[in-house]
Amino acid sequence: MPELVLWDIDHTLMATRGLGRELWEQAFTKVTGVALREQASVTGSTERVILRETARLHEIPYDEDLFARFASALGEIHVRRAAELRERGHALPGAAGALAALADQGVRQSVVTGNVRQAAEVKLAVFGLDAYLRLEDGAYGEDGEGRPELLHTALKRSAVSPQGAVFLGDTPADVIGGREAGVRMVAVATGRTAASELRAAGAHFVLDGLSDAGRVLAAIGA
Structure with a gap:
């Protein structure tokens, strides 16, 4: 891991x-x-x-x-x-389970997002996902313009090298940003981008979703 x-x-x-x-x-x-x-x-x-x-x-x-x-x-x-x-939105299937499975493995987790921090914290809290995350180690919309910059910020806050980190996202911008930052990039085809496009963008691994926690852990730890 x-x-x-x-x-x-x-x-x-x-x-x-x-x-x-x-x-x-x-x-x-x-x-x-x-x-x-x-x-x-x-x-x-x-x-x-x-x-x-x-x-x-x-x-x-x-x-x-x-x-x-x-x-x-x-x-x-x-x-x-x-x-x-909370009423209109929802956590994606398997999201809480994947976070919990990684937490059980002792893996430190945080977020890299274009959302401003307060909005990100609210979104995670209303669906009960924040308990698994060290939000102070993450990077947010206030921290920069592009994914590489945000990833470098999160790595610096976490005191982790790019080789010691994995980033999961759903867009080609996530994939390209992760590759540019030097982290392992696991793409999740749960957004508007097809799995084939995420592979073409350079993802190291592509998941159809997060419902199979074992497969998520295998992709992250590969």
């Missing part, structure tokens, strides 16, 4: 079934005063990049102050609507 397993959140461990976009739109309108007409692509991206590109689509000047205010608003909205998230 590796020293550290890092997890993407959305479509790897859980799904929000459209509520995520609603919360994002609410935060965007709150901090900009502009109704959301179009959102930049979110797949495999980070909140910082999504906000910057969405602001550009609305001809709104972007700076770090805007992002800081947006991150705060988005986190607060997740806190206020946590019960709704």
